[in-house]
Amino acid sequence: MESGNQIVEEPIIEVQGLLTKFDDHVIHENLDLSVKRGEVLGIVGGSGTGKSVLLRTILGLKSPDGGNIRVFGKDLEMLPEDERRAQERRWGVLFQEGALFSALTVAQNVQVAYREHLHMGQKLMDELAAVKIAMVGLRSGAADLFPSELSGGMKKRAGLARALALDPEILFLDEPTAGLDPIGAAAFDELITDLAHTLGLTVVMVTHDLDTLYATCDRIAVLAERRVILIGTIDDMLQSEHPWIREYFHGPRARAAFAGK
Numbered sequence: 001m002e003s004g005n006q007i008v009e010e011p012i013i014e015v016q017g018l019l020t021k022f023d024d025h026v027i028h029e030n031l032d033l034s035v036k037r038g039e040v041l042g043i044v045g046g047s048g049t050g051k052s053v054l055l056r057t058i059l060g061l062k063s064p065d066g067g068n069i070r071v072f073g074k075d076l077e078m079l080p081e082d083e084r085r086a087q088e089r090r091w092g093v094l095f096q097e098g099a100l101f102s103a104l105t106v107a108q109n110v111q112v113a114y115r116e117h118l119h120m121g122q123k124l125m126d127e128l129a130a131v132k133i134a135m136v137g138l139r140s141g142a143a144d145l146f147p148s149e150l151s152g153g154m155k156k157r158a159g160l161a162r163a164l165a166l167d168p169e170i171l172f173l174d175e176p177t178a179g180l181d182p183i184g185a186a187a188f189d190e191l192i193t194d195l196a197h198t199l200g201l202t203v204v205m206v207t208h209d210l211d212t213l214y215a216t217c218d219r220i221a222v223l224a225e226r227r228v229i230l231i232g233t234i235d236d237m238l239q240s241e242h243p244w245i246r247e248y249f250h251g252p253r254a255r256a257a258f259a260g261k
C-alpha cells in the first residue's frame, strides 16, 4: 500500500497556478500540485483531463501558459541550457510502451543516456547497463535483445532500466501497467515499490490502474475541472463526496481491487 520510503515534507516538485492550453482549449487552470521527496504519487482523472499533458509540462516538454513549476527548487523555464540539462539528468521517464529505440539492443538503449550525458569507455557503459538491467529483473541475456524480441512486460522493464540509467532522484511513469496482463502488472507494481524503497526515489505516475494505486502509492492526486481537486491517501479518496471520486473509488472495479487488501 505504501512505498515505505522516508518521505520529506519539503516539496521536490511544486506546481503553482498552472495554466496550460492548446489554442483556445484550456487544459489546466489554476492547478496546484506539490510532490514530497520520497513519496510515490499517483495521478488519476477521467480521460482527457490532462494527466499526460501535466507530466509533459513538468518535464519541460511543453511550456506553461501561466503559473510556474519548480523541480528541485528551480523553475526549468528560467534556467540556462546547461543547467536545464543538468536538471533533466536528475529524473528518469518511462513513457507508455517503454519508448525504446527499435534499432538498438536493450543494453544500447540504456547506454544512450551515458553517451549523451557522460564520457566513459564502452566497458564501463556495458557494466553499468548490466547493473540496471539486473535491477529491473531482466536476465542478463536480455541485454543483447532488440525491442522486437521482447514481450510487453520485458519492454516495460527495459524502458525502466533506461529511465534509471543516470540514477535519477525522480521517476516519472505514464501508465506503467497499461497493456500488461494482471500477473505482469502486479509484478511491475512490486518492482516499482521495491525500487522506490531501495533507491529512495520519488515516483510520479499517471495511472488508470486501481490495483497499482493500492499497491504502490502513498498519495493520489485527482485531476478534474482543470485542476487537482483532491490530493491525499486512499482513505481520503474513500471519504470524498465528489461524484467522480466516489464513482472511481467506490465503483465495482475499485471494490474488486480493494478485496483482500
Ligand SMILES: Nc1ncnc2c1ncn2[C@@H]1O[C@H](COP(=O)(O)OP(=O)(O)OP(=O)(O)O)[C@@H](O)[C@H]1O
Residues within 6 Å of the ligand: 022, 027, 045, 046, 047, 048, 049, 050, 051, 052, 053, 054
Ligand atoms: N499536442 C496537442 N495538441 C492539441 N491538443 C492536445 C495535445 N496534447 C493533448 N491535447 C489535448 O489535451 C487534453 C488532455 O490530454 P491528455 O493526453 O493529457 O489527457 P489524459 O488525461 O492523459 O487522458 P487519457 O487518460 O485518455 O490518456 C485532451 O483533450 C487532448 O486532446
